[in-house]
Amino acid sequence: MTVVTAERITTAAQALSVATELAAEFAAGAAERDRTRRLPHEELDQLSASGLLAITVPAVYGGADLPPSVVAEVFRILATGDPNIAQVPHSHFVYLNLLRLAGTRAQQREYFGRVLAGARIANAQSERGGATVADISTVLRVQGDRFVVAGTKYYCTGSLFADILAVLTRLDDPQGISGLDSGEYVAFVAALEPGVRIVDDWDALGQRTTGSGTVEFDSVSVSRENVVARAAAVGAPTGYGAFAQLLHAAIDAGIARGALEAAAEFVRTRSRPWFEAEVERAVDDPLVVQRFGELAVSVAAAEATLVVAGAAVDAAVRSSGTTHAEDDTERDDAAQASIAVATAKILADRAANEVSAAIFEVGGTRSAAATHQLDHFWRNARTHTLHDPVRWKYQHIGRAVLHDRPPPLHGVI
Incomplete structure (x- = not known):
């Protein structure tokens, strides 16, 4: 349970300044936390206390109501320091957006108020065993005037640090007993609710400290007031999926920038030049200079398209x-x-993987020494970019160009 007193951020400039300060602090211990898998509980409390986790709360509820473009830049900045910490609140912001789009006034008042006070939301949505990741078997079962949730969720990013779990469920109620339409619902459940068990079993090669473990729900009771239908957000052109994906792209762009800066620092301070270059310093090797130019262009392209995408999501949110x-x-x-x-997302994915791998190419043999811990950039990039395949991004872009076909309405495009 988060126990902090959260500051109030009121402007974009303040949000970006706070994010920059925190990123510098988080960067100092990022590699060691990754190596030992020390979960960043203290750092997440800092993040909550800073007020950054409440920057999208609507003004009518006392928040700064900052646009998606600013949120994306906050994520990118944080990811340059520690992409694990940057990824933890991804679902937090996605489900605040769900509440904004589909929650009742009472639900908005409740959860926005808790977030302003420092509370954190994490997802409990992915399952195993279905034909695809989109298949949801966890059901809302009607029990009197309440519901019961039972099932197991995996890859629950941030769950180990959460106060509230956003549980993706399915309501099948053809008889209309509940008074609600059948479909997908998100049940907001307290992390300490009886019947909830959060398991620390995340063992990926990268993003090791995101708290992305398994969550088990053993007949957990949920009130009707804590259930939100997804249809209003996902089934309409609200920009819901674009906002969620924008934050993932921001994390990848941040990894790319962090890796580029680490590579440059290593070459400046530790690398030796190749003898055929006939120079005294590695930074004067023309082939190394050339490669850094190429890598810098990749990172700049990712960052530039992120800005364009942020503006486009801002427009979609305004028009909705x-x-x-x-x-x-x-x-x-x-x-x-x-x-x-x-x-x-395509360019950020490409830059994150390319630059984090090129650290060793430009750094030379000594850059591979375990003591330097430079491998965490590549492991984090490779793991986070698996979240959703960019090959399908190309498909949607191509169909838009050739057939003037809009992309589908779902949460990952």
Whole structure:
């Protein structure tokens, strides 16, 4: 349970300044935390106390109501320091967006208020055993005037640090007993609720300290007031999926920038030049200089497209308003946002993997020594970019260009 007193951030400039300060602090211990898998509980408390986790809370509820473009830049900055910490609140912001789009006034008042006070939300959505990742077997079962949730969720990023779990469930109620339409719902459940068991079993090669373990729900009781239908957010052109993907692209772009800076520092201070270059310093080797130029262009391209994508998501959010009227402008803005984010995600994925691997290419043999811990950049990049395949981003972009076909409405485009 988070026990902090959270500051209030009121402007974009303040948010970016705080993120920059925290990224520098988090970077100092990132490699060692990764090596020993020391979970960043203290660092997450710092993040909560800073007020950054409440920057999207609507102004009517006392928040800064900052746009997606600013949130993405906060994520990118944090990821340059420690992409593990940057990834932890991804679902936190996605589900705050769900509440903004689909929650009742009472639900918004409750959860936005808790987040302003420092509370953290984590996801419990992915499952194993289905034909695809989109298959959800966890059901909401009606029990009197409440519901019961039972099932197991995997890859629950941030769950070990969470106060609230956003549990993706399915309601099948053809008889109409619950009074709700059948479909997908998110149940907001306290992490300490009886019947909830959070397991620290995340053992990936990268992003080791994201707290992405398994969560088991043993007939957990949930009130109707804590259940939100996804349809209003996911089934309409609200930019919901584009916002979620924008933050993933920001993390990858941050990894790329962090890796580039680490590579440059290593070459400046530790590398020796190749003898055929006939120079005294590695930084004067023309082939090393050439390679850094290429890597810098990759990172700059990722960052530039992230800015463009952020502006497109801002426009989609503005046009969706609060009524969700599906006019042509709303549909067009949502489609453009998804395509722009897909483009940014492709370039950020490419830059993160390329630059984090090239550290060893430009650094030379000594850069591979375990004592330097430079491998964590590549492991983090390779692991995080597995989240959703960029090959499908190319498909959606190509269909938009050739067939003028908008991308589908779901949470990962």
